[in-house]
Amino acid sequence: MLPILEVEAQIAEHLRRFNRLVLSAPTGSGKTTQVPQILGRSGAVEGQILVLQPRRLAARWVAARVAEELGSALGEEVGYQTRFESRISPRTRIRFLTEGIFLRLIQRDPLLSGVGAVVLDEFHERSLASDLALALTRRLQEAQRPELRLVVMSATLETRAVAGHLGCPAVEASGRTFSVETRYLPRPAQEPIWDQAARALRLLLEGGTKGEVLIFMPGGYEIRRTIQSCQQLRWNEELFFLPLHGSLPADQQDAALRPAPQRKVIVATNVAETSITIPGVRHVIDSGLARVHRHDPRRGINVLMIEAISQASADQRQGRAGRTAPGTCTRLWSEAEHYARPAHSVPEIQRVDLAETLLQLKEMGLELEGLQWLEPPQELAVTRALRLLQGLGALDERETLTPMGRQLAAFPMHPRLSRLLVEAHRRQCLSRALVWAALLGERDILTQPLRLQYTQSDEAYPSDLEVREKGFQQAKQARFEMQACASLGLNAQACREVEQVCRQYRDLCRQAGLSSSESGQTEELSKCLIAAFYDQVALRRDPENLSCAMAGQRRVELERQSAARPAVMLVAAEVREVETGGGMRTVLSLASAIEPEWLEEVEEGRVEVRIDTVWNGEMRAVEQREVRSFEGLVYAQRLLPKTDPAPAAEILVARIEAGELVLEKWDQSVEQWLARARCVAAWFPERGLLTYTPEELGVVLHEIVSGATRYSQIRERPCLPALQGALSWQDQQFVEQMAPLRLQLSNGHRLKLEYQAGSPPKGRAKIQELYDVRESPAVAAGRQKVLLEILGPHSRPLQVTGDLASFWQNTYPELKKELRRRYPKHEWR
The missing domain is CATH 3.40.50.300 (P-loop containing nucleotide triphosphate hydrolases)
Known part of the structure; x- marks a missing residue:
């Protein structure tokens, strides 16, 4: 007897008392084949028993095994339903199906009409579909169908955690008897x-x-x-x-x-x-x-x-x-x-993309945070998925489903692929787009050793998908015969699956009201790819290598065997990270050549046109360029014939302030004016004079460079008038009077002064030029004495003083003796 049958009574009893059960049974216990039969004869389940399997192969094999055990033809009492196959009838009581099929079923029929039990097998694998199936079934039980039974089972399940989450009993069965x-x-x-x-x-x-x-x-x-x-x-x-x-x-x-x-x-x-x-x-x-x-x-x-x-x-x-x-x-x-x-x-x-799941929930009127998840998804992944759905037009800025979103949700595929089909219908190329979508959604039909024979293209806009499309048509002509396909470098089974998916997509399009007999040109199909993969547009700046700049400012490289290698601009349907001997590389594959103007045709709202004002160091001039970018990727630039002087002034001033450009007329007279004005402002704070702060100097510099776009236009421009003009006429005169460049001394001599903010003004004079000047000279109406540097006959400083009277009285008598001895020909008073 199979070990699972030893706990049959427990399973039946629990399901009669509760509507949920967690079952842990090791490999070899017989849970997969026996539990559905136990439910069928327990008396606790009314209606069909759905058994979710993570793989198509398992659904088909297990259904055949259970049908054999019950002595029933496959498709009668026991059946299965996978993506490509369905063996069920109105008489089917136990239906094995893949998790994706179940999600579409509950999306179409949220009440699961006629279903009495849902069994999640191999739940330990924790696929996204199984987690979602658990959350949706639980919600249905709690909101509308308490009689619906839910069984979660696995060989290596953390029973307590799942049972605690569901608030239900757990049953454990023994396993194999052989070591x-x-x-x-x-x-x-x-x-x-x-x-x-x-x-x-x-x-x-x-x-x-x-x-x-x-x-x-x-x-x-x-x-x-x-x-x-x-x-x-x-x-x-x-x-x-x-x-x-x-x-x-x-x-x-x-x-x-x-x-x-x-x-x-x-x-x-x-x-x-x-x-x-x-x-x-x-x-x-x-x-x-x-x-x-x-x-x-x-x-x-x-x-x-x-x-x-x-x-x-x-x-x-x-x-x-x-x-x-x-x-x-x-x-x-x-x-x-x-x-x-x-x-x-x-x-x-x-760890996987959540866009399709979020779209399914939105279409069902549900929010992700409104479901009770065994483990919630990462916030960053949710944000990324929402952003993608908004980018595809499926959600608006309030994250509400749009009419486009309802269209996309009708297709059991990733929203990118459904967006491709909707755009293809609009561009009248749906017939070929069905093949492209199937090629994108399924595994590669080209076998690795012979891929290169398909990478040559005669198309004006070469595409890796066009290459695969031709290969698929060859396989179809060969009736998907294995040897014939192998000789062509094609995987026959993969091609057969693409054909099956195409038929499914065609039926779905018909149901959604999308139909087109037009095949369309590769150019139109590539435009559809832009709509679906808008964030995976890339630009090759150097035709000599495979490196690309990509939307979102990422650095990537094109797959070496890509048919789109001659292209300058392309859109990639796949971006993946691969591990190589040299480390990790981000590679673009399934790429198609596109033209820049298509971006504005397909996704005009994503194209940003701006005017960039830049410095041309070689020409020493400010230039303006019209820059076109798509999702942050700059793909076109045009030099404008004329440059607007206003933004040009900003760049010229910045270069001057950084010391890169020198104004030749910004000389000592300018520096002295700045020092004089700042000193007067400090000596007369009550006047509230301009102090030429960096901000105020910036205003002056803007006036100096006004109207110019090139360094040659400002190099010899006068600077002092602009600086003085920052003050009123009265304030300019006040500075001239309070901080003169030359000061008339009492003996008639004119003393040249130098100013430095924060210090007293300085004057230099030979000692004889100061005879009869008894007191230190002053500026600023006597508020500020001049610091005198008294020179000897040899023009070297003898004394620096701010108190001339003290010098004459205390220092000069002794100094005069020495000077008279050394310079007897000079007058010494």
């Missing part, structure tokens, strides 16, 4: 992960083990390399190597479940981690890696990184072994590394 020996590397390895896996497989098989082997790798590329590494080794027995990932055709996926004449070695992504059971697997070799999508809300870019999995995910993978007999799990990392890993994975709500 699994866990092996670690003694120390971190340096060789490629696929070579490590091949070596681990050799060691495993040399130990005489029995049973199938399951190897976990992060992606399709690593799966191919692992199979290649394994096939290069010599084995004592025949091995049947099988890839398994979500991108394979259904028949190739099913091959992993079918018996094989040789011993199977299945190399899979994390699709084999949960829900599905591969018969006969007794040994797991785990790379400990997974490809994880992250969205950086600060930079607005998507990052696809290979990351170490959490301890919980490692336990899930380990649980694939030992289902029917004792098994082994070889972890390709050390035990110390294992316990340094996080206990659980970061929930998607904390």
Whole structure:
């Protein structure tokens, strides 16, 4: 008996008393296949049972298994519904469906009419869709449908946290009965992960083990390399190597479940981690890696990184072994590394783009903060998503859904793609835009080794999407036959999925009232991309390299194989951060060439036209340029034939103040006037005279440079009149009188004065020129004595004094004796 059946009575009893339940059951307990059946026979559920699965593969396989157990044809009592397939009927009681399908269902029918229970399986994966499904189902229960049952289950769930959040009981079931020996590397390895896996497989098989082997790798590329590494080794027995990932055709996926004449070695992504059971697997070799999508809300870019999995995910993978007999799990990392890993994975709500989710909620009349989240999203990510939706025209400045937003919300896709389709309808190029949108929304149809043959384009405006569109049409002509597509460098299954998505999009457009038989030119399609990816417009300033300046003032580079390499300006549908040997790089891909004038045609409101006044150091002149920018990206500049003198004056004054430009007429007379005026202002504070502060000097400089735009026009301009003109005529005369340049002494001699703000004025005179001048001369109507520098016959200072009377009385008698002896020919009184 499966372990989950041991708690069937508890499950049924709890669901009769409560409308929510959290179930924790380890891998191998049978929860995925049995719990829906338990609900069906519990008597607690009236209506259809919806079982949400994180992956299409799991939904299809589990539905087939449950239908087989119930003796029902698939699509009758038990069915499934995924993005591309639907096997349900009016008689379906248990429906397995992907989380995205459920969200569209509740969006169309907020009451979930006819549904009696919602089961969230593998909830520990914490996808954004599952978190949203939980919040919406809970809200529906509390607001309108208390009889609706909600079951949250997983193999590695933090039961208390989820049960506490939901305020419901938790049930724990036991797991497998066979032991699994866990092996670690003694120390971190340096060789490629696929070579490590091949070596681990050799060691495993040399130990005489029995049973199938399951190897976990992060992606399709690593799966191919692992199979290649394994096939290069010599084995004592025949091995049947099988890839398994979500991108394979259904028949190739099913091959992993079918018996094989040789011993199977299945190399899979994390699709084999949960829900599905591969018969006969007794040994797991785990790379400990997974490809994880992250969205950086600060930079607005998507990052696809290979990351170490959490301890919980490692336990899930380990649980694939030992289902029917004792098994082994070889972890390709050390035990110390294992316990340094996080206990659980970061929930998607904390690491992915939220724009589509927010738009869905807005269309349903809900606010994100109005839902009870198990963990709320980061505020920065929410802000970024709201800004994007506003940029796409889906929300107004008050974050209210617009008519455009209602249009976009009708499409089950990222708002960028729906914006692309709406714009394509307006430009009468919807037929081709459907293909472009599908190519953007799905995985790349070009296979890596042969991509270069498609990067040449005859189009006037080359586009990576036009390249893929041509490849897709070739695949379609070949009826998506695998070998034919492979010879063309195309992934047949990816092309087939693009065709399926195109059909879905066409139906959705028809339902939304968008129809067009016009294919349109690539030019029009690229304009549609501007509307959808307005914030990913870039400019190549140097055709010799791939570096680009991007809207938002980011520095990025164009993908090396891009067909848009000849373009100066382009729009990229994908911005991603990749890790290379030289560090992290931000790369633009899926790019299309555009013309600058298209920006004003498509997004006129985002184009800013301004006049920049700048200094041309080479010409030593102020110039004005008309600058056009888009989302902060300057893409066009034009030198104006004439420069406005008013802003030019600001730059000329700034250059003068910084010492870069010298006014030749700003001489000693100017400096002395400034000093005299400042001294008089200090001696007569009651007058409130101008003191030529930096601000007041700036006004004067503006007057000096008025009307000029070039240095040559101001270099020899008079400066003193402008400075004096800052004072009234009366104040100018007052300064002249109170701080004269020359002072008439009592003996008739005219003494030249020098002024410095904050100090007494200074005069220099030979001692004989001061005979008969008994008192120190003064200015400012006697308020300020002059500091005299008394010179000898040799023109050198004998004394500096501000008290001439004291000098004559106390110092001069002794000084005169010495001077008479040294200079007997001079008069000494």
